[in-house]
Amino acid sequence: MSYNLQYPPRFYCVYLLRSIARKNSFYIGSTPDPHRRLRQHNGDLAFGGADRTKKNKLRPWQMTMVVYGFPSKISALQFEYAWHHAYRTRHIPVKNRIGTRNSGNSVHIKIANLKLLLSAHAFRRMGLRVAIFQKDIYDIWVVNRYNVSVSESVLLKLDFEENQQKLIQGGNYEQMKAFVKSLEKDEDDYFEISLEKLEQNNTRICCVCTRVVDQFEDVLGFCASKSCHALYHVQCWAEEMTKDLISEPLSHTVPPLTPVKGKCVKCQKVNWWWPTVKNSMRLHQHFTEIGRPFIKN
Structure with missing residues (x-):
């Protein structure tokens, strides 16, 4: 998906x-x-x-x-x-x-x-x-x-x-x-805290697929709870959220592709999709603009 x-x-x-x-x-x-x-x-x-x-x-x-x-x-x-x-x-x-x-x-x-x-x-x-x-x-x-x-x-x-x-x-x-x-302040706080969480995360492992997350290549998702340091690939988290979606599907045969809300795998607190994805795209734009740092051999 x-x-x-x-x-x-x-x-x-x-x-x-x-x-x-x-x-x-x-x-x-x-x-x-x-x-x-x-x-x-x-x-x-x-x-x-x-x-x-x-x-x-x-x-x-x-x-x-x-x-x-x-x-x-x-x-x-x-x-x-x-x-x-x-x-x-x-x-x-x-x-x-x-x-x-x-x-x-x-x-x-x-x-x-x-x-x-x-x-x-x-x-x-x-x-x-x-x-x-x-x-x-x-x-x-x-x-x-x-x-x-x-x-x-x-x-x-x-x-x-x-x-x-x-x-x-x-x-x-x-x-x-x-x-x-x-x-706007709530969004700015969410963005700044997400950057701090990423800086403090040494392993940078997605909580769903357990693969390493690359902030310059992947779209990152962070739990909105300030005390939770869960990190996700947004696609992985979206797929995980749809499993616990508390609403009716669009039809009886086609499941919803985009979640409305879902629980954080780590802290089990509910996160809403639209502020999560807005923050994720802002982070993606931020890392795209600063670019991957050049490291001399």
Whole structure:
């Protein structure tokens, strides 16, 4: 089995805007920079935004929730389109669709369709995550008016401001900026710790195949636990993860090729595939750039 790994985007999300002036008005979009995108929607930047969000009677807008963890920009755009057109998307079976083209503006319907998409075959294998920034949106998520279950592969992050009122002027810019920075810091810490683990590892043996790992030739995988020094060939670990995959396969005859999550062979802690592979590709890029050191005879 072979895995063609492409470097995932640093960050790309699909978001749900809510008008502060008219709380029943919503907008779905996608962006690699939610802070800048929100400023465009609110007219703080001269260019960008969307025609539907330019009406003064709807401004300012606030980002209420984002879906993130997409392996590519294309997959994020596909998710955005499907959420926009939930009444007809192929990712939701006709019998399960909620709302129509004219009745899908309710936030209860939008969140129900979001849950359906998160569990769709094309998206549930991505290990997507959802962050909610407004408590009443979270309440709607929990109430679950249309009784839609969510795939267990979806992780939910809550990031409420204690005083929502202070966000009203111009939207929740600082909140979005801090959110993305916190994710970037987590990724940077994972990368730096992985380099330290590699430096401290004298044997450099893959925990699955027990062959020596070459950082200049192989794509390396590291357990996310700071105290665990397990080292893997990413392909070996991916194959091992699929053995313990806790989710349904794409069909009854074809097993999933890409894991969502799996246990570390050494410490038995669960690792999620998408942050693992992002870190692995960053390490691969790092070692490719510095090159194999030249040793004189």
